[in-house]
Every structure is written in structure tokens, then in C-alpha cells.
Amino acid sequence: MPNFPTVVAVALLAPDGRVLMQRRAPGRSHAGLWEFPGGKLEHGEGPEAALVREVREELALDLAGAVLEPVGFAADPAPGGVRIELYLCRSWHGEPHCLDAAELGWFAPPAIPALAMPPLDYPLADALLRSLGAI
Numbered sequence: 001m002p003n004f005p006t007v008v009a010v011a012l013l014a015p016d017g018r019v020l021m022q023r024r025a026p027g028r029s030h031a032g033l034w035e036f037p038g039g040k041l042e043h044g045e046g047p048e049a050a051l052v053r054e055v056r057e058e059l060a061l062d063l064a065g066a067v068l069e070p071v072g073f074a075a076d077p078a079p080g081g082v083r084i085e086l087y088l089c090r091s092w093h094g095e096p097h098c099l100d101a102a103e104l105g106w107f108a109p110p111a112i113p114a115l116a117m118p119p120l121d122y123p124l125a126d127a128l129l130r131s132l133g134a135i
Contacts, residue, residue: 004075004083008047009038009121010055010063011071011088011128012096019109019128022058022101024118032102034115036086036124047085055092058100062093072127074120086124088131 012020021034039054041047052063068087075083098104107115109132112125 004081006041006047007038007082007084008041008050008054009036009084009086009124010051010068011036011086012055012061012092013088013090013132014106017108018106019112020059020096021105021107021112021115022098023103023105025100025102030118032116033121034105034112034117035121037101038084047087051087051089059104060094060097060099063089064093066091069131071131072124074123074127076120082120084120084124086127088128 014020020037022037024030024033024035026032037055037058038051039058041050048068051068055061055063066089068089071086071088073083073085075081096104109129112128113122117125
């Protein structure tokens with residue numbers, strides 16, 4: 001199996017059942033598309049530590065001590081492809097601020113697969129719906 005760079009992403013699930021998504025900023029690959037917040041692992045960093053760091057950098061939220069439940073993964077086998085691991089988080093500290101994206105939005109889980117997203121986010125959305133018992 002090829003060794004893909006790993007990216008971690010999180011589905012922040014609010015008490016009302018909606019999930020936070022962010023729209024990619026102009027000038028980036030997949031600009032204008034919705035995605036689960038997250039980012040690349042740094043050298044020697046585990047997935048949970050990377051999510052804590054990325055969510056702090058992108059949303060100004062604190063996930064320290066939060067339970068991160070693995071949901072699923074998606075991989076692009078093409079050269080230069082990545083593997084994205086999605087986690088579910090039901091609690092955090094703070095209010096999300098849009099620090100690294102064009103826009104934030106809260107969506108009911110069944111609405112997420114209808115969003116314009118990068119290709120690997122679609123199987124992640126399906127995995128999220130399965131884990132929530134929505135499909």
C-alpha cells in the first residue's frame with residue numbers, strides 16, 4: 001500500500017445535530033468548496049494532536065480533552081494524493097471563528113453530501129452519515 005501524506009479532518013457536531021463545515025478560501029486548491037475543518041499532520045505528530053492544533057489555528061476552538069471518534073477515511077491513489085482521516089467531535093471549548101477559510105456554515109448531516117466539496121470529502125460525508133445512523 002502506498003504511503004500517502006495524511007490529513008486529518010473533524011466533524012464538529014453541535015448539540016442541535018448540525019455539523020460545522022468551512023468553505024475553502026480563494027487562491028487555494030478547491031477554492032470555494034465546502035470541507036470538513038482540519039489539515040496536515042506535522043512531522044512526528046499524531047492525528048489527535050494534529051486536530052487539536054489545526055482546529056485551534058483555523059477556528060480558535062479548543063479540543064483539548066475532547067473525545068475524537070474515528071469515522072472513516074478516504075484516499076486519492078494518484079501521485080501526490082493524500083489520505084484524509086475524519087473524526088467526530090461532540091464537545092469543544094469556545095465559539096468558532098473563521099480564521100483560515102472564506103466562510104463557516106452549520107449544516108444538517110443529510111444536507112452535507114449535496115454541498116459542492118472536494119472529491120475526497122464525499123466519501124467522508126457518507127461515512128459520517130453512517131456513523132450517525134442517518135443512512
